[in-house]
Amino acid sequence: DGIAGAPAPFDKGGVKLALISYISAGDFFQAYQAGAEAQAKALGIDLRVFPGRQDASEQREQILQAVNLGVSGIVIDHGLPESLTDVVQQALDKGVKVVAFDVNLNNPKIPQVEQSDHELAQLALDQVVKENGKSFSAGYVYVAGFAPLDRRNEIWDKFKADNSGVVEKARFGNVSDTTAATTADQAKAALTANPDIKVVFAPYDEFARGVKLAAGDLGIADKIKIYSADVSTADIQEITEDGSPWVATVATNPAVVGAVSIRAAALEVAGQTVPHQITVKPTLLTQESLRAAGVKTIEDLAAKVPAFNTSDAATASWIPQKLF
Amino acid sequence: MTTADTEDFPVAKKQPGILIVDDRAARWLGGATAILRSGAVFVLLAVLAVIFALAQPAFINLNNLMSILQAVSVVAILGAGVTVTLAVGGFDLSIGAVAASSVMAASYSMIVWKLDVYETVPLVLAFGAVVGLLNAFLIVRLRVPDLLATLSMMFLLSGLQLIPTAGRSISAGLSLPDGSKATGAYDPHFLLIGRYSLFGTVPVSVVLMLLVAVALFVLTEKTRIGRLLFATGGNEVATRLAGASTVRLKTLAYVISGTLASLGGIIIAARVGRGDVSSGGSLLMDAVAASLIGYAVLGLRRPNVLGTIVGAVFVGVLLNGLTMLNAPYYTQDFVKGAVLVGALALTYGLGRSNA
Amino acid sequence: MTTADTEDFPVAKKQPGILIVDDRAARWLGGATAILRSGAVFVLLAVLAVIFALAQPAFINLNNLMSILQAVSVVAILGAGVTVTLAVGGFDLSIGAVAASSVMAASYSMIVWKLDVYETVPLVLAFGAVVGLLNAFLIVRLRVPDLLATLSMMFLLSGLQLIPTAGRSISAGLSLPDGSKATGAYDPHFLLIGRYSLFGTVPVSVVLMLLVAVALFVLTEKTRIGRLLFATGGNEVATRLAGASTVRLKTLAYVISGTLASLGGIIIAARVGRGDVSSGGSLLMDAVAASLIGYAVLGLRRPNVLGTIVGAVFVGVLLNGLTMLNAPYYTQDFVKGAVLVGALALTYGLGRSNA
């Protein structure tokens, strides 16, 4: 059952694509996957979703498996470039189209979808400067080794270099089963030791949630401001709560990014031109604006902030638009 | 060959610390090493506390000490459960997963089923107890080795907790797999479990930890049942021949550890305020570490509840102090490991030197 | 009371499988359950394979089978190491961390020190062996309990591996903490260990897995040393009194497991092509699972290398098949746990019914 008026092979349907993630667990990746699935359904695509267990060698294996399954296109969601380039080349050689999201495969044949972590961090830091000036004591939450965090970290390092008035007093962070709770424990220690910290840059929502919890426990919610990245329904509630020190976050809608990734792959399969670089713009969400708009959930956000819910990237007349 | 082979038999699980004392000086020295050995962890703890307090006076502030206790409360409670299973000669690898699924279960029952705190807490504790029963069934009835049974349970639960929400974490306004929207929310009273402090100083979770510690300490060290639990671990057949039901004793141990793990989950849920997806792997390792460090506390060299709590606090003090000194996160695991090895060398190594 | 209590003694660590057979029918039935029990894992494996092949013909494609083997090779190699430590009555919790640090060590030695494959591989293997020696030192000389010693080593290594690069992953062009830039790169020959296939079909890592499996199988089951390794785990005192050096045997076991873990790390590094700090997270649990499932294979109910490999393949087939059937990731852990419980119930439960 194909789509009338679509180019081959979508006119007949039965196109098989694979979504190969580096990580599946967590809201961001689940929402990304949901967006991809919704877009695939709208296009009559049989989408095979491979589970990501944060295991780079398994991800390689999955690409080969997908090729064995006879898919016509593969979307790669995160991963380590070093471990992917050669298998991806093998897939390309077999005529399988490849689209990469947030992992730079550095191959002219592969369109790169990006939520642009650099831009994300930059927007958040711009907001920091707007509200706090260029001279303050800051806390920074960071754990190396996670690609998006590493990219956001580059912007923070640059920001510090450019603004000598910004003093990083404490750096902490922890990724575990209870990231928010353990980050809170650390934040309590760090904030107790450095009572002059005014701004905490926590470019990952779980970190921000932990710092907020710590501020509550220490009774200093009115003395610090937290800036973060990413968003979820639970985050919106935490941000808009009365007296919340979490004042802003910057995010893209992962579902939209998922849909864009599938559209890019579909266009490739249909033989249409796709730009090499596809960027989904992040949106700045401040406490004020969220409260003003009465936003309570991600769905509200999508309804009230249209920029958050759609992207005109990688689309065509035959591709159904309204998904969620 | 050396010391290790010139050991007197019969040796069962423990090695007797044979000390040959020839004169007064040696006797005194022997006494000193014995004290040092049994107190090694405390000595190290004191040394650490002094160093941290000197480097950062805020360390010994009462609130910070409470933060440390609050930070370790979940691990200490889980560790106490592991300790009980170690006492019966078992090992519960599922506690991390039980705690993680309890977080999901608590969130689900409030957000999807709209239950309040008085319904949610018993429900989640019962869930933990049921998992304990299942573990016990596998181990006691089907005779599956402990590690294997609880490992399977761990995999089972870490998958199961994600199925009701199709892998999404649970917070107010969650859209369910059937497309509808959950309309419940976290009961504010439930959140108090993780966020309220008695008299503005003592967090509820610390109180819970202390209650668990006292209750289990009394149970394991001061009651008939406690003796039988250790007897089961030491020699199951002998315990059965003495007329005890080792089936019931082991079941009790696993139910205790399952229930405590779900209590840990409740505290996490109440702190975090949402049902977050996690496997529980790091909780497991930290809890196991606490109860194994407990072996070294007081030089007992066997599982003991008091030691477990001290072990958890020990690690908590270390991590809190390092964070205060702004030590990078990647050095913390290293320091944790190094201090552990040091404590072990002191506790275990000293008794040997003159054997 | 019931079955569990009417067990014959003397029972030490394991329960003898007493089967009372009174007449022909029962004897035959007994035989059938015995076969079913010892073959339960194989039967399940075959059933799974048929189901998957029917649902998705690509499953039995040779390339896919090889990719299953390749996917399990690291876990199987680590599991074989765990099995050897289980045989001497120990337990190595540090293998996951050893493998992860070996990934970092291999990357560091090529990218920062610019060594080639012929220098890197021995260096990393030696690193694993040294960690094994340290574990053995703690366990054999200082008499620290196995779990505690290897757990401390785990924490130590997972911190240590991050220190040289301040927590960053290692890839070409890495900026070092001192501000300079590393100029080395992965040796292309090194990458072949993880990426080359003999005759275009059999990956090198699968060959390595098979070599390890055969070597350790022969060592543990067919040699004097193997008998003594198991004897150490069965009754250390008796082994020592029979004139064997249990110190050396235990050291050997930990050195083997450390070295195999670093071999696993080498394979991961060669597949991934960089020193990624997050690699190796679930390796420990998966390896432990493989070697514990191995208990059930062939109904042996004890650690055995063959069983471990089959256990690893079993889980690999399951996960691959489920992926082929497009099962969501969160159902996979659940199914893994459920199938494990089923296999265990078959293996362990059946022998009991008529006791």
Add this chain to the structure above:
Amino acid sequence: MPLLHVDNLSRSFEQTRALDAASLTVERGEIVALMGANGAGKSTLVKILSGVLSADGGTVTLKGNPFAPGSPAEAAAAGVVTVHQSTDLVGAPGLTVADALLLNRFADRGQPFFVSRRGIRRQAQAILDAVGFELPLDRDFGDIPAADRQLVAIARALANKADLLILDEPTASLSADESRRLFEVLLRLRRNGLAILYISHRTADLEAIADRALVMRGGAVVGAFARPIDFSQAIETMIGRKLQSARPGARQAQGAPIFEMRGARLLPSSELFDLSVHEGEVVAITGVLGAGKSRLLSAIFGTIPLLAGTMVLDGRPHRPKSAADAIAAGVAMAAEDRHRSSLMPPSWPGNSLAATISLPHLAKWYRHGFLFGDRERREAERAIERLHIKAPGPLASIWTLSGGNQQKVVLARWEAEPSRLLLLDEPFQGVDVGARHDIIQAIRRRTDRAALIATSDPEEAIEVADRIIVIDRHGIADAASGAVASVFEELTA
């Protein structure tokens, strides 16, 4: 109405019929000796009566009611209290001796829930006082020697309220003193109307206390002897042949000694002593419980250090630092407490009869290191034949053998290869008189080595040795070494 009536009781283990229609009765206030060669089925009967095993057929009535206990707890509640043959089944490492003495009270729901260390100690002391034993109450149960464990088992059983007391080889590792104290208590209990079923291979024990003797063979009771009991007749019924007079006269030691100790000291507080053994000589070391027999042998075997003095083996200094050194020098030792010192756990590799025998000899029997060929199976078959071990075959698990047969396997291990000095610590624990006779013959036949045998039973010492040495407080008393007869008099006085 008899207290206990066992009627046609049967029980099989796979092909072995351990009990084959055994019948017997026990009355109140009598001590019944149950005799039988190794593997006759005595322990199996005991296990059924104490709720450890279930029977395949037959009935048991206790005080007129059908009796089929499903667990040890049920049996105890019905008034049947048992001391099992294995001393490992009393307590647990990690618990103290006091805990072990009270273990069945802990399991009793009628007892107070809370316990204190002081209360435990007090009750345990009371239990010991009632029997007149002395034990280190605060020691870890895992660290005490087999003899002490046996005392714990006995004391605990005697402290229980019971109608029927079953003792399976209670004196196997006790010396005369403790045995005598046990007998006093048993006779007192009998006067109070307790029935006692007493299993032992020590004829002297049975002579001292038994009112009646029953003899088992092949799983059935085949003979009953009332007072005055004709023990030689009973033994003939038991082993199916006449037992010849114990020992063909002592041999005179000749030539240079194989092994010598000079100025040796075992404990800091003990006396220095000398010791020498000659080629072809069998020397027994006897002494009370805890006198240091095991310590002496362990020092020669290198598993504990000798505090002072020198040892010479075959003219060369002997300074073993481990069992391996001693074995390499030609010393072999079958240690006491076979479960801990020699056997692998059930369903663990190496728990077969053949593997138990071969463990110390693997390097010799399989020089290339690979276990190919059937050398160990052949050696095991030879041992089964030579020592009349009752077993399904060389590959059978050691745990399917009766206690006495397990002991024979341990002896077979050290008999399998030649040695210069053979050390045997309590080698005849639980071995029946017929088998003991065979083993002694086997030991004495070899004249190319010396044997040093520690035993707490003077009768055994006399039966096996050319010369007897008495050890006391870890020193060898001068006066005692010498003629066999005088030693015997001294010991049994």
